[in-house]
Structure formats: structure tokens, C-alpha cells
Amino acid sequence: xxxxxxxxxxxxxxxxxxxxxxxxxxxxxxxxxxxxxxxxxxxxxxxxxxxxxxxxxxxxxxxxxxxxxxxxxxxxxxxxxxxxxxxxxxxxxxxxxxxxxxxxxxxxxxxxxxxxxxxxxxxxxxxxxxxxxxxxxxxxxxxxxxxxxxxxxxxxxxxxxxxxxxxxxxxxxxxxxxxxxxxxxxxxxxxxxxx
Numbered sequence: 001x002x003x004x005x006x007x008x009x010x011x012x013x014x015x016x017x018x019x020x021x022x023x024x025x026x027x028x029x030x031x032x033x034x035x036x037x038x039x040x041x042x043x044x045x046x047x048x049x050x051x052x053x054x055x056x057x058x059x060x061x062x063x064x065x066x067x068x069x070x071x072x073x074x075x076x077x078x079x080x081x082x083x084x085x086x087x088x089x090x091x092x093x094x095x096x097x098x099x100x101x102x103x104x105x106x107x108x109x110x111x112x113x114x115x116x117x118x119x120x121x122x123x124x125x126x127x128x129x130x131x132x133x134x135x136x137x138x139x140x141x142x143x144x145x146x147x148x149x150x151x152x153x154x155x156x157x158x159x160x161x162x163x164x165x166x167x168x169x170x171x172x173x174x175x176x177x178x179x180x181x182x183x184x185x186x187x188x189x190x191x192x193x194x195x
Contacts, residue, residue: 035111039077041104041118043143048174053142054192057130059092059099062151062186065125066098071106078106078113081138082121090128090186091193101131102138117170118144119163126151128186146175149185156180 047053054060063084070081079102086097093099103121105114114120130147131139141147145166149156158177159166166173177185 037111037113038116039113041115041144043146045143046172046174047143047146050175050177050189051192053130053147053175054091054189056132056142057091057147058133059131059139060090060129060189060193061086061093061097061099061131062088062090062128062182063099063101063126065121065123065127067123069100073108076108077104078108079104080106080120084121084129087126088186090189099131100138101129102134102140115144117159117166119159119165128156128182145170146173149177149180151182154182156182156185 047056064087066083066085068080069083072079072081082101082103083098084101086093086095086099089095089097101121104118105120106112112120127148128151129139129149130142132142133139145159145163149158150162156177157179158173158175160170160173160176161167161178
């Protein structure tokens with residue numbers, strides 16, 4: 001065989017090996033995807049409107065989710081604690097503060113458990129949150145999905161407008177914020193809290 005044929009044959013073999021590696025890698029990623037189980041929650045209180053949830057909040061802030069700090073289990077139910085950083089303080093905190101948010105849901109026995117209409121926080125997400133302080137100094141978001149508004153590019157939206165799962169499982173949410181300018185909205189919240 002001449003050198004051109006050998007080079008062509010080696011190129012074809014290398015191409016097929018590369019394809020095989022890509023296919024195997026993709027198949028492994030698909031089989032390692034985490035199993036998610038959903039549970040239902042009956043929220044202790046369904047806030048009537050923004051004024052009411054604002055008045056009941058100990059801390060209101062535009063936050064950035066930094067990281068998962070820890071997970072724990074109580075009666076086989078997982079709970080997660082997230083570190084979040086205050087991007088803009090609205091009430092009860094200062095910009096730059098780092099606070100811990102305690103949520104129902106997390107990992108147990110190689111699967112993730114989440115409340116159907118209250119997706120677990122993820123690193124990098126940003127929300128305007130309405131929270132209440134727990135006895136241990138952590139905070140909980142009031143009434144699950146009602147107490148957090150997604151923040152993207154200066155605009156706020158209730159979760160039922162931006163998350164298909166919340167839209168499916170919580171159709172009767174009273175707090176309905178859609179494409180609101182974040183600065184104006186937060187100034188309105190400040191004026192409610194200053195009354």
C-alpha cells in the first residue's frame with residue numbers, strides 16, 4: 001500500500017473511534033441522569049396579594065444563589081440550605097449580605113426530591129424573595145412559589161409565568177407578577193414596608 005492509502009485508512013479508523021467515544025460518553029451521561037421524585041405540599045397560607053406578603057416578610061431582597069451549603073433529612077424528607085447573596089436590599093438586610101435559605105427538597109438515596117410547584121434553588125439563579133426568619137437564623141421563602149419572583153434582565157416574573165412545572169401544579173396562585181420592571185417594583189415594596 002502506498003502512503004496515501006495508509007493515511008486515508010488511519011483517518012477513517014480515527015474518525016470511527018472518535019464517533020464511538022462520543023456515542024459512549026453521551027449514553028453514559030443519559031444513564032447517569034438523576035432521578036427526580038415529586039411530592040405535594042399544602043402551603044400553610046396563600047397570600048392574597050403583594051401587599052400582604054410584603055407586610056408579613058422579615059427580609060425582602062433581590063438575591064443571587066451562590067451555592068448549596070448542606071442537605072439534611074428529617075423523617076425521610078430532605079431539606080436543603082442554600083447560600084444566597086443580596087444583590088439589592090429591599091427590606092431587612094444590606095446589599096452584599098449573605099444569607100441562608102432553607103427549603104424542602106434535596107437528595108436522598110441517589111434521587112432528588114422536590115415539591116411539585118416549588119422547584120429547588122439552583123446555583124446562579126436570581127430572584128426577588130419574600131422571606132421569614134427561622135429560629136436558627138436561616139430564612140424560608142414565604143408560601144413556596146408565591147414568595148419568589150424570577151429576576152432576568154431587569155424584569156420580574158412570578159414562577160407560574162416562567163416555570164412549566166409551577167404553571168402546571170399551581171394554577172391558583174394569587175400573586176401574579178408578569179414582566180414588571182424590577183426597580184419600580186422594588187420601590188413599591190419599599191413604600192409598602194415604610195407605611
